[in-house]
Amino acid sequence: xxxxxxxxxxxLGFMVGTCTLYFxxxxxxxNKNFFxxxxxPVASKNKAVVENxxxxxxxxxxxxxxxxxxxxxxxxxxxxxxxxxxxxxxxxVMTGPANLEKKARHVKATWSRHCNMxxxxxxxxxxxxxxxxxxxxxxRDQLYWKTIRAFHYLEQHHFNEADWFLKADDDTFVVVxxxxxVLANYTPDEPIYFGKRFRPFAKQGYMSGGAGYVLSxxxxxxxxxxxxxxVCSHTSSVxxxxxxxxxxxxxxxxxxxxxxxxxxxFHPFVPESHLTGKFTKSFWYWNxxxxxxxxxxxxxxxxxxxxxxxxxxxxxxxxYYTYHLRAYGYQYRYNPGLPENYARxxxxxxxxxxxxxxxxxxxxxxxxxxxxxxx
Amino acid sequence: xxxxxxxxxxxMYSEGGSFMKGMLLGGIFCIVATLLSSFNFGHQQHxxxxxxxxVNAPSKEELLRLPEHKRIELSxxxxxxxxxxxxxxxxxxxxxxxxxxSKHCDKAEFYSSEEVKVFESVSVETKxxxxxxxxxxxxxxxxxxxxxxxxxxxxxxxxIIENLKYLLLNKDPDQPFYLGHMVKSGDxxxxxxxxxIVLSSEALKRLVGVLGDSSKCPEQGRMIWKLPEDKELAVxxxxxxxxxxxxxxxxxxxxxxxxxxNSLINEAMAQTPQEVAESCCSDVAVTFNGxxxxxMHVMMFGVYRLRPFGHKFHDSLxxxxxxxxxxx
Numbered sequence: 001x002x003x004x005x006x007x008x009x010x011x012l013g014f015m016v017g018t019c020t021l022y023f024x025x026x027x028x029x030x031n032k033n034f035f036x037x038x039x040x041p042v043a044s045k046n047k048a049v050v051e052n053x054x055x056x057x058x059x060x061x062x063x064x065x066x067x068x069x070x071x072x073x074x075x076x077x078x079x080x081x082x083x084x085x086x087x088x089x090x091x092x093v094m095t096g097p098a099n100l101e102k103k104a105r106h107v108k109a110t111w112s113r114h115c116n117m118x119x120x121x122x123x124x125x126x127x128x129x130x131x132x133x134x135x136x137x138x139x140r141d142q143l144y145w146k147t148i149r150a151f152h153y154l155e156q157h158h159f160n161e162a163d164w165f166l167k168a169d170d171d172t173f174v175v176v177x178x179x180x181x182v183l184a185n186y187t188p189d190e191p192i193y194f195g196k197r198f199r200p201f202a203k204q205g206y207m208s209g210g211a212g213y214v215l216s217x218x219x220x221x222x223x224x225x226x227x228x229x230x231v232c233s234h235t236s237s238v239x240x241x242x243x244x245x246x247x248x249x250x251x252x253x254x255x256x257x258x259x260x261x262x263x264x265x266f267h268p269f270v271p272e273s274h275l276t277g278k279f280t281k282s283f284w285y286w287n288x289x290x291x292x293x294x295x296x297x298x299x300x301x302x303x304x305x306x307x308x309x310x311x312x313x314x315x316x317x318x319x320y321y322t323y324h325l326r327a328y329g330y331q332y333r334y335n336p337g338l339p340e341n342y343a344r345x346x347x348x349x350x351x352x353x354x355x356x357x358x359x360x361x362x363x364x365x366x367x368x369x370x371x372x373x374x375x
Numbered sequence: 376x377x378x379x380x381x382x383x384x385x386x387m388y389s390e391g392g393s394f395m396k397g398m399l400l401g402g403i404f405c406i407v408a409t410l411l412s413s414f415n416f417g418h419q420q421h422x423x424x425x426x427x428x429x430v431n432a433p434s435k436e437e438l439l440r441l442p443e444h445k446r447i448e449l450s451x452x453x454x455x456x457x458x459x460x461x462x463x464x465x466x467x468x469x470x471x472x473x474x475x476x477s478k479h480c481d482k483a484e485f486y487s488s489e490e491v492k493v494f495e496s497v498s499v500e501t502k503x504x505x506x507x508x509x510x511x512x513x514x515x516x517x518x519x520x521x522x523x524x525x526x527x528x529x530x531x532x533x534x535i536i537e538n539l540k541y542l543l544l545n546k547d548p549d550q551p552f553y554l555g556h557m558v559k560s561g562d563x564x565x566x567x568x569x570x571x572i573v574l575s576s577e578a579l580k581r582l583v584g585v586l587g588d589s590s591k592c593p594e595q596g597r598m599i600w601k602l603p604e605d606k607e608l609a610v611x612x613x614x615x616x617x618x619x620x621x622x623x624x625x626x627x628x629x630x631x632x633x634x635x636x637n638s639l640i641n642e643a644m645a646q647t648p649q650e651v652a653e654s655c656c657s658d659v660a661v662t663f664n665g666x667x668x669x670x671m672h673v674m675m676f677g678v679y680r681l682r683p684f685g686h687k688f689h690d691s692l693x694x695x696x697x698x699x700x701x702x703x
Contacts, residue, residue: 005386006393013397014404021405072686073658080685109649114683177683275676276669297672297702302680316640319652321677327537328659329450329692330679333703 062125062132063158064108064118072323079338080177084116086345087180089214090162091115092150095122095170096138100129103170106312110319114176116162121150143209143239148227151215155224163188165220168212173310173318178303179214182257182265185339188217193247194257196266196306197290198240204254205290206244210308211266213240215252222250258291259301260336266306267299270314274299274307302334438544438691450692453540456522457483458511461530462502463491468530470494471668475675478697479536481522486511505604506594509586512574516583523548525579527572531664533671534571535678537694538659542622542630544692548576553612556631556662557621564619565609570633571662572605573622581615582608628657635665636674672702679703 057064069084071077091112095104104120108129112118123142125133134149136142147167154165164183168174186192193215195207207213215223223246226232232246247254257265267274268285278295279285286293293299310318438446457480461469469485473494477483487496488507499510508527515525524543528534546552556570566572574582585592592611596602602610609619622630632639636656643655656663666674679696680703696703 006389009390010393010397013394013399014401015397016394017398017401017403018405019401020398021402022409025405025409074688076687076689077685079687080683083685109651175681175683177685181684271673271676272669276672297676300676302682303684304681313637313640313644316644316651316655317636318677320636320640320655321674322681322683324652324658325535325656325660325678326658326682326688327535327678327694328541329690329694330537331693331695332680332682333696334680336684 059130062119062127062130064112064130066113066116066118070113070323082347083177083180083184083338083342085347086342087164087183088116088162088348089164089166089176089179089183090154090158091118091166091168091174091176092154093118093120093168093170093172094143094146094150095120095131097122097124097126098138099170100126100131103312104129104131106315107168107170107172110315111174111176115166117158119154119158121146121153141237144234144237144242147239147243148234151220151223152227155220159217159220163217164214165217166212166214167209168306169210169308171310172210172212172306172308173315174212174306175304175322178265178301179305181303181336181338182259182305183214184342184345186216186255186341187344190216191218191222191250191252192216192255193219193252194255194266196264196268197254197257198244198288199290200288201241202244202248202254204248206241206247206254208266208268208308209240209243211268212306212308213243213266219247219252222252223247226250256291257305259303259334261301261334262291263294263298263301264291265301265304267304268308270307270309271300271304271318302332303336439689441691446691447693449544450540450694453524453543454481454522455524455526455536455539455543456481456515456519457534457536458515458525458527459483459485459530460504460507460511460527461485461496462488465530466491466493467668468671471671472530472533475671475702476534476536478700478703479694480526482519484515484519486514505596505601505607508604508608509594512579513583513586516579520576523576525574525576527568527574528662529568529664531666532569532571532662533664533666533674534662535660537692538630538661539573540694541659541692542661543573546575551575551578551581551615551617553578553609553617553619554622554631555619556629556633557619560606563606563609563613565606566619566631567633568603568605569664570631571664572608578612578615578617581617582612585611585615588614622661624657624659626657630657630660631662632656632660633664635670636663637670638665639663675702 058067059065069081093104093107093112100120100122108118108120120129120131121134122131123134123136123138123146125131132153134146134153136145136149150167151165166174166176166179182194193207193213195213196211197205198208199205223232223243226246226249231249234242235245236242244254259265269277275297279293307318441449457477459472459477473485485494485496486507487498488502489500490496490498497511497514499507499514501507501510512525512527519525524539526534526536526539542554552573552575553566554573555566557564558567591614596607612618624630639655640651643651647654663674
């Protein structure tokens with residue numbers, strides 16, 4: 001009798017144990033991970049969407065401060081890490097409310113992650129993106145107003161947090177690491193700026209707006225100083241030319257951004273146009289380029305800095321080509337080293353917020369007032 | 376009277392004990408059964424093909440253990456013969472392939488349906504894709520035996536031969552390998568031609584051996600209707616004991632792609648918008664398909680030249696740029 005009931009209990013216990021553990025195992029997919037590593041299921045990736053967005057940045061108002069300079073899988077990044085701390089670039093991206101989702105979002109997800117800091121500048125504030133409102137209207141005729149106000153804002157709020165200040169459009173693709181190489185031969189206290197150099201209308205030339213241009217700290221100081229002393233003003237809405245003319249007046253040099261083989265690094269069009277396009281003789285481009293145009297593969301440096309008119313899809317493709325896809329073991333033909341002046345640059349581990357003196361703050365307040373009156 | 380409660384308690388304990396024992400055994404049984412069944416499941420997919428495992432590129436640790444001279448020797452010893460099947464209508468793509476990736480093959484031969492004045496090619500004098508493929512492979516076997524690996528492509532494909540060699544580094548060409556982007560169609564697993572097909576010496580040898588057997592591998596194909604040539608190839612190879620394997624990188628991403636980068640990027644923009652370039656495709660991808668001739672030039676720039684300064688890789692293979700070329 002006792003044996004019967006204990007057998008029954010055993011059997012009952014066996015069933016309970018099996019069923020419990022079965023349900024437990026199906027809820028927790030342990031067995032899958034034991035063997036072959038399957039490719040990631042799509043569902044879990046979507047969860048990472050919101051998390052990854054904020055992983056890179058420390059958000060400080062409208063400024064996105066880079067917490068971690070992105071690294072490539074399996075790389076030796078010692079040189080890149082060193083130059084990241086010695087050539088600090090603050091990127092500002094000119095955009096507008098209508099383009100935040102269409103264009104600026106893709107800049108935020110790609111190349112701007114390689115800047116030390118990035119700020120998206122628009123006509124109106126948007127705390128969610130985030131963007132700063134420059135208090136202008138939208139439209140081509142507002143471009144120079146946006147630029148003037150953007151640079152004044154940077155000079156007022158972020159002057160000591162970077163060595164160089166890059167302006168880009170929301171359809172410009174920039175390889176920031178290669179920009180650091182161009183700038184590594186110079187110090188931020190030199191009055192100089194770089195970009196795709198154009199010829200007409202300015203003696204020393206000026207830099208194409210769409211291809212992006214970068215001002216040294218001293219150049220930025222002089223730009224703002226020019227407006228304070230009325231040497232510079234809103235002369236036209238052709239942003240790149242007007243800025244170039246102000247630079248010239250303030251004694252800021254238009255630099256040569258070409259690589260050591262004299263190949264262009266800043267490009268006003270997409271790679272396909274430069275690499276395969278044949279520009280017709282009547283095309284304006286021929287008369288605008290400060291340096292001789294080279295068509296075909298030598299149009300562009302291996303260490304290219306920028307391209308323009310880049311669609312959202314092309315942003316990601318270029319990010320993939322630049323930072324991911326490579327030919328394993330391939331020994332590149334072109335291997336420049338760091339320039340000699342690089343040794344003079346000090347390292348900055350954090351982007352410290354150096355407070356402005358009272359005098360400097362007072363100066364800026366009166367400047368804002370003057371700008372408002374001007375408009 | 377005094378015994379009854381004791382007996383009852385004893386019965387309870389023994390029943391309780393049995394119950395617990397039963398539960399424990401049941402739990403163990405369940406775990407074992409699940410493990411065994413998933414082991415079987417995993418095994419079932421792959422035991423059909425002896426030697427089958429997901430063909431991975433070798434790990435860096437394995438390679439770096441070798442001395443440098445050995446690594447250079449190894450790099451030079453992986454010889455790839457490229458078979459590119461063209462027709463006159465493909466002229467623009469043909470030109471692009473000639474000017475771009477085919478320069479990185481140890482030998483690239485264009486097999487054309489008919490002779491074309493503009494470019495050199497081996498004419499196979501047929502427009503039938505399956506017969507073209509048969510003739511091209513027979514020609515490759517007869518003329519290029521010293522190359523250990525054969526890569527077959529159409530001119531709409533872009534291939535990065537260095538990454539192919541990296542994949543093939545630890546593979547013995549005297550074993551039958553048939554690699555690429557694998558597709559399953561009903562019962563047949565085959566490698567898609569548009570993503571590029573890789574055959575080892577042994578696989579090609581076996582194929583050539585069966586080409587003459589019209590019961591197994593006839594010229595007009597085995598079906599009443601025409602199968603695409605990549606499926607016909609798979610059927611013939613199967614007869615010789617050579618089975619298709621999908622090539623993947625160490626993260627399980629396909630390295631042979633029958634789609635273009637644009638197409639894959641667009642998919643990633645929809646599915647993983649925060650990490651598009653990271654997740655769309657492998658870093659050591661071998662092929663993409665469907666790029667325009669101009670885009671092939673852009674890809675050439677993107678693969679062999681464009682890169683961010685200051686990021687170094689200590690790769691264990693060494694590939695030098697080809698002579699007489701300036702776009703790489």
